[in-house]
Amino acid sequence: MPETRADNVLMQKVRDGDVAKMAVLFERHHHALFRYFLRLTGHREFSEDLVQDVYLRMLKYRHTYRGGSPFTSWMYQVARNAHMDGVAKRKGETPLFEEGIQEPASADPDPAEILRRRQDVGLVRRALAALPVEKREVLVLSRFQNLKYEQIADILGCDAGTVKARVYRAIKALSQIFYEMAGEKAS
Amino acid sequence: MKCDQVKEHIADYLAGSLSRAEGEELDAHLAGCASCQQETAALTETWEMLGLLEQENPSAQMRPRFYEALEAYRQGAAAGTPAPARRGWFQWGWQGWAWSAALLAAGLLAGLFVGERQSSQRDMARLQDEVRHMRELVTLSLLEQQSASERLRGVDYAYHVDQSDTQVLAALLHAVNHDPSVNVRLAAVDALRKFAANPSVAGTMGSSLEKQDSPMVQLALIDFIVDTQDKSAAASLSALEHSPAANKNVKEKAVWGLSQLE
Numbered sequence: 001m002p003e004t005r006a007d008n009v010l011m012q013k014v015r016d017g018d019v020a021k022m023a024v025l026f027e028r029h030h031h032a033l034f035r036y037f038l039r040l041t042g043h044r045e046f047s048e049d050l051v052q053d054v055y056l057r058m059l060k061y062r063h064t065y066r067g068g069s070p071f072t073s074w075m076y077q078v079a080r081n082a083h084m085d086g087v088a089k090r091k092g093e094t095p096l097f098e099e100g101i102q103e104p105a106s107a108d109p110d111p112a113e114i115l116r117r118r119q120d121v122g123l124v125r126r127a128l129a130a131l132p133v134e135k136r137e138v139l140v141l142s143r144f145q146n147l148k149y150e151q152i153a154d155i156l157g158c159d160a161g162t163v164k165a166r167v168y169r170a171i172k173a174l175s176q177i178f179y180e181m182a183g184e185k186a187s
Numbered sequence: 188m189k190c191d192q193v194k195e196h197i198a199d200y201l202a203g204s205l206s207r208a209e210g211e212e213l214d215a216h217l218a219g220c221a222s223c224q225q226e227t228a229a230l231t232e233t234w235e236m237l238g239l240l241e242q243e244n245p246s247a248q249m250r251p252r253f254y255e256a257l258e259a260y261r262q263g264a265a266a267g268t269p270a271p272a273r274r275g276w277f278q279w280g281w282q283g284w285a286w287s288a289a290l291l292a293a294g295l296l297a298g299l300f301v302g303e304r305q306s307s308q309r310d311m312a313r314l315q316d317e318v319r320h321m322r323e324l325v326t327l328s329l330l331e332q333q334s335a336s337e338r339l340r341g342v343d344y345a346y347h348v349d350q351s352d353t354q355v356l357a358a359l360l361h362a363v364n365h366d367p368s369v370n371v372r373l374a375a376v377d378a379l380r381k382f383a384a385n386p387s388v389a390g391t392m393g394s395s396l397e398k399q400d401s402p403m404v405q406l407a408l409i410d411f412i413v414d415t416q417d418k419s420a421a422a423s424l425s426a427l428e429h430s431p432a433a434n435k436n437v438k439e440k441a442v443w444g445l446s447q448l449e
């Protein structure tokens with residue numbers, strides 16, 4: 001049974017009352033969800049809270065899962081709502097993208113190379129943070145979450161052509177921000 | 188292909204999902220259009236730069252928090268009440284009855300200090316029982332999965348289950364004997380070492396040895412048999428020694444194994 005179908009079957013069991021099966025769906029997807037939120041918010045603790053919120057929502061609204069429909073799409077739809085609600089609740093608190101994220105581990109013994117890599121990673125993070133959230137979201141879904149454009153269309157409630165157009169606009173905007181920041185760094 | 192059409196195909200180009208014909212058309216256009224070539228190069232570079240971001244992992248508290256919440260939900264559902272509302276989700280602490288036995292033990296000790304020894308012990312026993320039940324469910328569910336990596340994770344979970352759980356032991360034995368992945372079979376052999384004294388496991392490795400075609404698993408099983416001094420497996424070792432199909436190293440190991448059982 002392909003994993004996606006296995007997920008659907010597991011979620012159907014959860015919906016029908018076997019809620020312990022949610023543990024398997026947690027083990028399978030919580031890393032991906034955490035990274036999705038981390039790249040959207042730049043905030044580790046908040047991202048963990050959002051992952052927890054997604055699983056609670058999936059339990060709470062499990063009856064709304066339609067058998068046979070892709071679990072992953074449904075999970076990301078729940079995740080998007082959790083993100084929007086979570087951000088709204090945080091108003092007035094520490095701005096997102098301000099907390100430090102773990103520095104990348106490097107096996108390179110050359111300190112100059114390690115430094116250059118750190119600077120590049122910092123630049124990418126800042127550029128991503130400067131992108132409007134709707135553009136950041138479509139980039140995160142397409143670049144990092146291993147989802148096809150058709151799946152993203154399903155999540156965002158549009159057609160695949162629209163997703164591709166949004167990806168183009170988002171990567172172009174990111175590219176501009178990136179080169180502006182890189183220019184500042186060089187000057 | 189015209190310049191506007193290039194923009195329509197950029198997303199597929201970046202994701203590597205262009206068809207061969209579309210790729211050739213795009214390449215042909217880029218070869219003759221400096222503007223599109225420049226833009227595509229810049230966007231590709233940005234797309235690749237995103238790959239610099241590390242695959243970060245959540246903290247160790249994430250898992251116990253989830254299992255605490257799931258158990259609370261399960262209890263709420265069983266009692267016919269709505270999902271847990273005793274604390275706000277975002278404020279949910281991970282202390283209390285948690286996933287790991289270490290935390291449970293720490294909670295028990297705390298209970299002893301505040302002089303509520305009997306009630307704490309009762310609570311802890313109940314919580315330990317619930318945690319054990321969850322582990323068994325997760326182990327069994329993971330061992331049923333299609334993906335070998337998920338089944339490996341199931342084997343890993345098996346290290347945390349109770350000695351007496353015959354369902355999990357049966358699932359591990361089934362994995363040793365029938366799992367299509369050599370890695371899963373090897374991991375299951377290792378996991379079963381913890382349960383070597385259990386009646387469901389003792390004396391079964393000889394027949395498992397006869398089912399194996401992987402030399403690596405055969406070697407691991409011979410080690411298991413010798414370490415547990417399972418003399419009932421001598422006939423299987425002898426059969427392996429004389430099997431024309433067996434690997435040379437495995438045959439030598441079988442001879443060694445027989446000598447260790449004598």
